[in-house]
Amino acid sequence: MRLKLERIGKTFxxxxxxTVEAIRDVSFEVGGNEVCVLLGPSGxxxxxxxxxxxxxxxPSSGTITLDGRVIDGPGRDRGMVFQAYTSFDWLTVRQNVExxxxxxxxxxxERRDRAAHFIDLVHLxxxxxxxxxxLSGGMxxxxxxxxxxxxxxxxxxxxxxxxxxxxxxxxxxQELSIAIAEETGKTILMVTHDIEESxxxxxxxxxxSRHPGTVAANIVPAFxxxxxxxxxxxxxxxxxxxxxxxxxxxxxxxxxxxxxxxA
Amino acid sequence: xxxxxxxxxLLTLRAPIARRSAVALxxxxxxxxxxxxxxxxxxxLVTELLLPSPFKVLSTLVALLSTPDxxxxxxxxxxxxxxxxxxxxxxxxxxxxxxxxxxALEAFFNPFMAAWRYLPAPSFIPVLLMWFGTGxxxxxxxxxxxxxxxLIVLVMDYTKQVRPEFIETSMTLGGTRGQILRTVIVPAVxxxxxxxxxxxxxxxxxxxxxxxxxxxxxxxxxxxxxxRRFLHTDEIMAGIVVIGVLGLLCDMLFRIAHRLLFPxxxxxxx
Ligand SMILES: Nc1ncnc2c1ncn2[C@@H]1O[C@H](COP(=O)(O)OP(=O)(O)O)[C@@H](O)[C@H]1O
Ligand SMILES: [Mg+2]
Numbered sequence: 001m002r003l004k005l006e007r008i009g010k011t012f013x014x015x016x017x018x019t020v021e022a023i024r025d026v027s028f029e030v031g032g033n034e035v036c037v038l039l040g041p042s043g044x045x046x047x048x049x050x051x052x053x054x055x056x057x058x059p060s061s062g063t064i065t066l067d068g069r070v071i072d073g074p075g076r077d078r079g080m081v082f083q084a085y086t087s088f089d090w091l092t093v094r095q096n097v098e099x100x101x102x103x104x105x106x107x108x109x110e111r112r113d114r115a116a117h118f119i120d121l122v123h124l125x126x127x128x129x130x131x132x133x134x135l136s137g138g139m140x141x142x143x144x145x146x147x148x149x150x151x152x153x154x155x156x157x158x159x160x161x162x163x164x165x166x167x168x169x170x171x172x173x174q175e176l177s178i179a180i181a182e183e184t185g186k187t188i189l190m191v192t193h194d195i196e197e198s199x200x201x202x203x204x205x206x207x208x209s210r211h212p213g214t215v216a217a218n219i220v221p222a223f224x225x226x227x228x229x230x231x232x233x234x235x236x237x238x239x240x241x242x243x244x245x246x247x248x249x250x251x252x253x254x255x256x257x258x259x260x261x262x263a
Numbered sequence: 264x265x266x267x268x269x270x271x272x273l274l275t276l277r278a279p280i281a282r283r284s285a286v287a288l289x290x291x292x293x294x295x296x297x298x299x300x301x302x303x304x305x306x307x308l309v310t311e312l313l314l315p316s317p318f319k320v321l322s323t324l325v326a327l328l329s330t331p332d333x334x335x336x337x338x339x340x341x342x343x344x345x346x347x348x349x350x351x352x353x354x355x356x357x358x359x360x361x362x363x364x365x366x367a368l369e370a371f372f373n374p375f376m377a378a379w380r381y382l383p384a385p386s387f388i389p390v391l392l393m394w395f396g397t398g399x400x401x402x403x404x405x406x407x408x409x410x411x412x413x414l415i416v417l418v419m420d421y422t423k424q425v426r427p428e429f430i431e432t433s434m435t436l437g438g439t440r441g442q443i444l445r446t447v448i449v450p451a452v453x454x455x456x457x458x459x460x461x462x463x464x465x466x467x468x469x470x471x472x473x474x475x476x477x478x479x480x481x482x483x484x485x486x487x488x489x490x491r492r493f494l495h496t497d498e499i500m501a502g503i504v505v506i507g508v509l510g511l512l513c514d515m516l517f518r519i520a521h522r523l524l525f526p527x528x529x530x531x532x533x
Contacts, residue, residue, distance in 0.1 A: 054435050076437030086432045090450045090527050100436035103446070133529035144432075151436050 001067060001154050001187050003030040003053065008062035009212075010048050022048045023213035026062075028206050030155070035181050035188045035228070037202035039195065039248070041255055045213030046191040050159050053189065054080045066154060076100060079153035083160040085140040087132035087147075093119060094128045096143050100151030118146040121180060138162075138169040142176070149184060158190040162197070171232050174200055178228050195248050200235050203228070207248065210255055217251060219244070315497040324501040333486070337505065340471055340482040343399065344513075347406035348460075348467050355414035356456055362415065363422025364448055373419075376412050384409035385473050392478055402474040402482075409470040414463045421455035422448060454525045461517035468510045 007025050014020035023045035030036045038046045051057040053064055055074040064071045066078070087096050097115040106114075119128050122142035132140055141161055148156060158177075162170045174197055181188055192198050198205050199221055209216035223240025235241060271278060297317050303309050304316040315323075327333040362369045387408055391401040425448050433443045475484025483502050490498035 054431075056431050056434065074431070074434035074437075076435070078435060080432065080435040082428045082432065084426070084428045086426075086428045088429065088447070088450070089529065090453075090525075099433075099446070103433075103436060103438050103442055131527040133527055147436070157435075 001032045003155055003187070003189065004065045005029070005049070005053070006063050006065075008049070008052065008059045008064065010045070010052065010057070011060045021212040023208075025214055026208075028215055028218065030187060030189050033181075033185050033187055035178075035190070035201055035203045037198040037205050038189065038191045038208060039198040039202075039205050040193065040208030040213065040216075041210050041252055042193050044208045044210040044255075046193070046208060047159050048213070049208075050080070050157050050189065050191050053155075054078050054157055056080075076104075076151050077154040079148035079151055079156050081141070081144045081148055081156070081158040081161045083163045085132075085137065085144070085164075087135070087140045087143045089132050092129050092131055093124055093135070093143055096132070097146045097150050099147055114150050115146075118150045121149070121183065122146045122176065136169070137165050138173055141165070141173060145177070145180070149180070149186070153186075155187045155189060158188065160191055160193070163192075163194075170197070175230060175232060177201065178230060182228060182230075195245055195252070196236075199241065199244055199248070200229075200232050205248075207251055209251075219248070312494060313496060315500070319497050320500045320504070323495075323497040324504055327498065327501055336481055336483050336486045337509070340475065340484070341509070343402050343406060343474070343482065344464075344467055344471055346399075347403045348410065348464060350403070351407050351411040351414055351463075352460060355411050356418055356460075359415045359418025359459075360422050360444075360449065360452060360456075363419040363425075363452070364444060369419065372415075376415055379408075380412040380416065384470055385477075388474070388477055397478065401478060402471075405474045406467055406470045410463050410467050413466065414459060417459035417462065418452070418456055421459060422452045424455070425451040454521065454528055457517065457521050457524065461514060461521075464513050464517065465510060468506065468513075472506060 006027050008027070009024050010022045011019045012022055026045075026049060038049060040046055048057065052059050053071065055071050055078065058072075071078075087093075088099065091099065094112075094115050097119055098111045101111045101114060116125075116128070119125055122145055124139060124142055124146065127135065127139065132143065135143065145156075145158075145161070161177075162173045165173060177188070177190075178201065180186070190201060192201075202219075202221060205217075205219040205221065206215055207217040207219060208214065221240075221244055223238055223244065224235065229235045229238075273280070273284075300314075300317050304311060304314060311319075358372070362372055384405055388401070388405060391404045391408075395401040395404055429447050429451055430443055433447045438446065471482070472484045475482040476488055479485040483506055487499045487502040490496075490502070
């Protein structure tokens with residue numbers, strides 16, 4: 001599995017008939033089984049990039065390919081988890097997770113088995129027959145993740161999936177996502193503006209600068225010794241964590257500085 | 264030691280009040296209304312011929328309810344509502360949903376609908392009478408015309424409010440256009456379709472009374488016009504009460520149906 005973005009640009013129609021250049025000349029690749037995090041200040045075009053990979057928007061220039069095939073629309077090979085809750089509220093947890101399988105006519109028994117497996121993976125077995133209205137925010141995101149995984153995508157796209165959650169739920173979800181990445185071997189491309197989250201989760205961080213968004217740094221957190229850690233505090237206390245966090249903060253601040261000077 | 268709760272004055276800004284007080288206050292307003300009415304009649308401030316006492320209206324209502332003719336009138340009115348509303352819904356709900364889903368269909372239909380919406384439905388009565396004669400036709404047609412255009416727009420607007428993330432989620436899970444319409448848009452908008460129908464059913468009752476007063480020999484409206492000819496004010500008022508109760512009943516039925524049909528809705532999130 002290889003996702004390849006080549007010199008992607010995107011302009012939106014702006015106010016008063018002009019155009020707004022959201023991102024320019026963005027190129028990067030995401031390879032097999034990698035957890036890749038797109039990090040950058042808000043408004044730098046992270047969502048725009050992810051939506052183009054998902055096929056929900058089209059690049060203005062450049063090409064995105066998945067294993068050599070040009071992406072020209074949404075498809076089930078690229079599963080997406082949004083920041084906003086998207087559990088279908090008229091379906092139970094189980095029906096939500098079965099949804100994608102039902103769309104392509106998978107037989108009921110197989111559907112049930114697959115759904116049960118992924119519901120278990122996100123620890124929601126007790127709630128399989130509940131409607132989303134009784135679930136907390138974190139549980140709703142777990143439904144969305146299970147629903148996407150049950151559909152067996154080549155790559156899992158997540159746009160600030162934990163952004164709306166409280167701090168404690170957030171790190172539980174980060175750890176759960178790492179466990180899922182280990183267990184399923186899925187390639188994950190995730191967007192965040194949270195530095196700590198990016199360092200804990202990422203095998204590789206793609207840092208974006210702003211106006212227009214472009215790749216400013218491609219960071220491999222080498223201090224993690226090439227492995228994933230299941231507990232967040234274990235990463236925070238590794239030598240090298242603080243330095244990387246500091247370096248990224250400096251990058252962010254340079255961004256902000258450039259802005260204030262420009263303004 | 265806890266301090267004893269201090270009694271708050273009844274008119275405290277924005278403060279919630281006990282359910283019992285709320286009910287008592289609501290009943291009090293009605294009692295006041297009936298008391299003033301009764302007083303006006305007893306004191307001779309109004310002629311009883313034009314405004315009979317509340318007790319007289321009540322006893323007339325009870326008497327009417329034991330005559331088959333009255334039930335036939337009620338039945339005729341309810342049947343008109345049911346038939347016309349079913350016809351309007353069968354057209355408006357699917358059309359509203361596809362107009363809310365496809366911009367091209369909205370662009371095609373909406374300017375047409377908008378014009379019809381602002382024409383008062385009763386202005387069609389003369390021509391409806393010419394086209395459909397004096398049977399059920401013109402009444403059903405008036406109720407249909409009065410409801411259908413508004414219902415279409417309500418359903419369309421609710422359909423447009425279906426969250427885009429729902430639709431995009433289905434797209435990324437491999438949903439085709441038809442599948443998304445069937446498995447996302449329709450179930451997502453359905454609860455609001457029922458709300459829209461409830462709102463329009465109230466309008467339907469308004470047009471029913473107009474239709475029956477202007478051009479009908481049966482139905483509650485026609486009964487009231489008959490009573491007017493014989494100066495039976497008490498019967499007219501009994502008719503008003505029945506229409507009010509029936510309207511309220513319909514509204515309640517829709518509310519109950521909404522609760523039973525959509526148990527998954529998170530009321531606290533609204
Ligand atoms: N649909 C759109 N129309 C116009 N401008 C847009 C649209 N989507 C995004 N933008 C602009 O593109 C830039 C990047 O947005 P976005 O990708 O949402 O950033 P991020 O997700 O990094 O916060 C912003 O300046 C935003 O205003
Ligand atoms: Mg974003």
